[in-house]
Amino acid sequence: MSRLFKKYEEVLPIRVIDDIKDNIPDKITDARLKQILDKAVLQYESMKVMPGESVGIVGAESIGEPGTQMTLNTFHFAGVAEMNVTMGLPRIIEILDGKKNIQTPMMEIYLKKPYSQGKDIKKIALSIKETKLDEIVLEIMVNIAESKIELVFDEQKIESIGTDYSIIQKAIKSSFKNLAISKKGNVISLKMSEKEKEINELFKTKEKIKDIYIQGVKGIKQVLPIKKDGEFLIVTAGTNMKKVMELDYVDKTRIMSNDIFEIANIFGIEAARQAVINEVYKVIQNQGLNVDIRHLMLVSDTMCASGTIKGVTRYGVVKEKASVLARASFETPIKHIFNASQIGEIDNLSSVVENVMLNQPVPVGTGLPGLITKVKRD
Amino acid sequence: MSEVYLNGKFVGKIENPFEFVDKVKEERRKGILNSNINIYYNKRMNDVIINDDKGRLRRPLIVVKNGKPLLTEEHIKKLQKNEISFSNLVKQGVIEYLDALEEENTFVAFSKEYLTPEHTHMELTPLVMVGLCTSLVPYANFSPGARVSIGSKNQKQALGMYAVNFPIRMDMDVNILQTPQIPIVQSVMHEVSGYNKHPSGQNLVVAVMSYKGYNVDDAVVINKASIDRGMARSTYYRPAIAEELRYSGGLTDEISVPDKDVKGYKSENDYRFLEKDGIITPESNVAEGDVIIGKTSPPRFLSSMDQYNLAPSSRRESSMALKHGEQGIIDFVMITESSEGNRLVEVKIRDQRIPEIGDKFTSRHGQKGIVGLIVDQADMPFTASGITPDLIFSPHGIPSRMTISHLIELIGGKAGALSSRYIDGTIFDSEPEENIRKELTSLGFRENGTETMYNGITGEQFQVKIFVGNIYYMKLKHMVANKIHSRARGPIQLLTRQPTEGRAKEGGLRLGEMEKDTFIAHGASLLLKERFDADKTIVPVCESCGMVAVHDKFKNRLFCPVCGDNVEINFIEVSYAFKLLLDELKSLTVHPKLMLKNKY
Incomplete structure (x- = not known):
């Protein structure tokens, strides 16, 4: 049997063969299996794109046309805890343009066993969230006469995020070495040294103190524990996959981010390629539209082909085009033509746009085949 | 203490705002204060706002006291006898004009039946709630607001008679309906506004049914015999204007039959309608390319040497000719002077517009559609009494749009036509549907307006009763004759050698x-x-x-x-x-x- 499979490995992709292996009954005759494999080959060949099919434009039209029907404003449900996520057309533009800083970076953090059932879920969530001193302080008083800053803390908050005064004091000390720190009840007072007695300096320090990092993962601005399919997970606003994956209660195999560049940096370009497909497909599904995923695969392949993510813009994918005329026909024509003229670029007229400009048959479909035989010239 | 503002400016404070406001109103009604004053008390802000400046939109209402309108039967009798006028009632404080602000403090009754002691005012008639155009939609309160407003907008595009002196006017793009009729189903505004003196539609016999698929998607099928009898025929007028402009160096244009040596001379045939003065003969039948006003202009670039040139520099041809696809009959010719004192010739061209496939028609209920097919009378369905409809309207246009007024007009029009009277379809105040139904029964028709009809082609009786009656239909100004356009070859642009753009230039349709x-x-x-x-x-x-x-x-x-x-x-x-x-x-x-x- 395995000999038969081996033979078909040349004509069928491994994944298809594996699929067949998984789905055939244990007892099967070689003749019957051959029949199945032959049928699979036939099916596989019929699904192949024909040579000369303009997959790019078909893909562009297949994504672009439903895109015109997309509604800009998604509905919001009152009373339901949800995060504001960029969806719809703006999100698609963001992904396909290869924007480095996306509008709403988000993570889905799956947890390991006892925690995924809801153990300490709130505590874990809060400990992931980046907390700054400002958030646990009730009041900041500035004593000008004694050049002193007094911080009144919210004890409840301190408890709920699971920290204590010593950590806070340490955090302040590490960022402001020249302040004399003393604690009295829930008040921490900071006295400035004699040298910097100016009022200006005092207020500047006050503002800086607010930004002192206390605990949590940097970049996580908001956390929301939710239950999905009988399992607790944490949805965050803001991403920092690297740091979150270092935490031991996090299920590293399932963590998700919607920041494609972050994925590319941590998991590599193949993961990013899949992320582009997933993110775009999510939006399209969300809008109730029907686009074949293979069109998105093509776009994603194009964007990731160079090893880094390139947006579909004049700085990304379009810049890579071989033809000057094709680049010039997209955006900023004069720039492209000048640059081409400086290095004496040659346009081989091998793609579509250039040939439309020259009124020549475009090399797709019926325009693709040519004579192989050399015609004798007289 | 309430602050008082007059025309937006602070003028002082008062102790008791209610008393103050009531007093101002009382004195205004008595005529002590000017009736232009409006006063408003803002409870939330505790401000009294008085306005008497211009630019406020105001509307008249009947004053109500203790649940009784001040306007009595006596007033109405006197009004009918012309003993008093509307302005007398305003002076007496029976009717007062309120602006948007003062209306906030009032409680206005819809009509007499709804009056309670709390009411402060009453509508003169519910009709005043809608504008002029909307009031021309009969039974409008039976249709969704969106349809009523579409209906009132459509009426503005209807062909009628825009001015009685149209034969001697020189307006651009004029359409005149040849045989307009007064609508059978009308509102009081039709009489009041003078619509009946210059109506813009015709009462057509309408059957609500489908006809071989030629009236799907809002299309209508019309009867060829009705067109032959003059239904929805209109005349289109367009002026052609030529002016003898003056140029530097004492040169001028000249309106005359161009000489043969003129640059750009067309052909003798093109000038055949011109009289000696270079202007066309009235009532000549002109078509594409024919010259209407012959004109020549001096050469465009006069070099300095030309002045000494012995040979007369040839003039340019610049006649007014009919453009591609245009045709018509010369209606009249006018010779006058422009504001600069140049000789000005205006020629009016007339063209009859017979309804054709693609012309746009509408009832008054936002039920517009274009002609999908013109059918011989012989092939039209007919009723037992031998009536063939002028127009066939698809029933699929009704459920989604919910224009019940369209249906009521149909039976109203039918009853009105049969009993030779007008039906009052004034909004909120119309003749009840039951009346019409009863009248139809008494006239020997089915009360719901349906009739047995026969297929005009096969002669078979239709399985269902067809809803048939009269609806006032209007021809809208969008006609195919003004828009039809095609090209296989034609003019190209000088610079790019690509086809020109647009109908006027006989252009191509861009493959973008x-x-x-x-x-x-x-x-x-x-x-x-x-x-x-x-x-x-x-x-x-x-x-x-x-x-x-x-x-x-x-x-x-x-x-x-x-x-x-x-x-x-x-x-x-x-x-x-x-x-x-x-x-x-x-x-x-x-x-x-x-x-x-x-x-x-």
Whole structure:
């Protein structure tokens, strides 16, 4: 049997063969299996794109046309805890343009066993969230006469995020070495040294103190524990996959981010390629539209082909085009033509746009085949 | 303490705002204060706001006291006898005008039946709640607001008679309906506004049914015999204007039959309608290309030498001729003077517009549609009494739009036509549907307006009863004759050698960028090339420098302006637009070099 499979490995992709292996009954005759494999080959060949099919434009039209029907404003449900996520057309533009800083970076953090059932879920969530001193302080008083800053803390908050005064004091000390720190009840007072007695300096320090990092993962601005399919997970606003994956209660195999560049940096370009497909497909599904995923695969392949993510813009994918005329026909024509003229670029007229400009048959479909035989010239 | 503002300016404070406001109103009604004053108490802000400046929209209401309107039967009797007028009632404080602010403090009753002691005012009539155009929609309160407003908007585009002196006016783009009728179902506003003196539609017999699929998607089918009898015929008038302009150097245009040696002389045949003065004879039947006003202009560029030139420099032809696709009859000719004192000739061209497929028609209920088919009377369905409808309307237009008023008008129109009377369809105050139903029964018809009808082609009786009656239909100003356009070949632009754009210039229909993409997506690349062949050219290219060379056809000589004539020059076929691109690149100091090689 395995000999038969081996033979078909040349004509069928491994994944298809594996699929067949998984789905055939244990007892099967070689003749019957051959029949199945032959049928699979036939099916596989019929699904192949024909040579000369303009997959790019078909893909562009297949994504672009439903895109015109997309509604800009998604509905919001009152009373339901949800995060504001960029969806719809703006999100698609963001992904396909290869924007480095996306509008709403988000993570889905799956947890390991006892925690995924809801153990300490709130505590874990809060400990992931980046907390700054400002958030646990009730009041900041500035004593000008004694050049002193007094911080009144919210004890409840301190408890709920699971920290204590010593950590806070340490955090302040590490960022402001020249302040004399003393604690009295829930008040921490900071006295400035004699040298910097100016009022200006005092207020500047006050503002800086607010930004002192206390605990949590940097970049996580908001956390929301939710239950999905009988399992607790944490949805965050803001991403920092690297740091979150270092935490031991996090299920590293399932963590998700919607920041494609972050994925590319941590998991590599193949993961990013899949992320582009997933993110775009999510939006399209969300809008109730029907686009074949293979069109998105093509776009994603194009964007990731160079090893880094390139947006579909004049700085990304379009810049890579071989033809000057094709680049010039997209955006900023004069720039492209000048640059081409400086290095004496040659346009081989091998793609579509250039040939439309020259009124020549475009090399797709019926325009693709040519004579192989050399015609004798007289 | 409440603050008082007069026309937006603070004027003082008062202790008891209610008392103050009531007093002002009382004195205004008595006529002690001017009736233009409006006063408003804002409870939340505790402010009294008085306005008497201009620019406030105000509307009249009947004053109500203790649940009783101040307007009595006595007033009405006196009004009818012309003993008092409306303004008398305003002076007496029976009717007062409120602005938007004062209305906030009032409680207005819809009509007398709804009056309670709390009410402060009452509507003169519910009709005043809608505007002029909307009040012309009969039974409007039976249809959704959106449809009523579409209906009132459509009426503005209806053909009628816009001015009684239209025969002597010179307006652009005029349409006159030839046989307008007063609507059978009308509102009081039709009489009040004078609509009945210049109506803009006709009462048609309408059958609500489908006809061989020619009235799907809002189309209507109309009866050819009705058109032959003059239904919805209109006349289209358009002026042609020519002015004898003056130019520097004492030169002027001249309105006359152009001499044959004039530059751009058309052909003798084109000038055949012109009289000696160069102006066309009234009532001549003109078509495309015919000259209406003969005119010549002085040469465009007069060089300094020309003044001493013995030969008379030839003048340019600049006549007014009918453009592509135009036709008509010359209605009348007017010769006058422009504001600059130049001789001005205006000619009015008339053209009869007989309804054709594609013309737009509408009832008054937002049920517009275009003619999908014109059917011989013989093929039209007919009723037992032998009536054939003028127009067949599809029933599928009704459920989604919910224009019940359209249906009520149909039976109203039927009852009105049969009993030779007008039906009152005033909004909120119309003749009840039951009345119409009863009347139809008494006239021997089915009360719901349906009738047995027979297929005009086969003669078979239809399985269902057909809803048939009279509806006031209007022909709208959008007619195919003004919009139809096609081109296979025609004028091209000078610069790009591509077809011109637009109907007026007999232009092509652009196959744009996205349309181009669909050709590529289909892989039809040779078809795409053919579509873009409109501006293809053969260009000689110098193989040495790669630039466009010169082909001197007179001497049959090929040479390159850069490399001379001892170089190989070959011809290539490219779009003219690309040749232009090369030229533009050269002007950008970029040297575009074409490297030729044999394709095969």
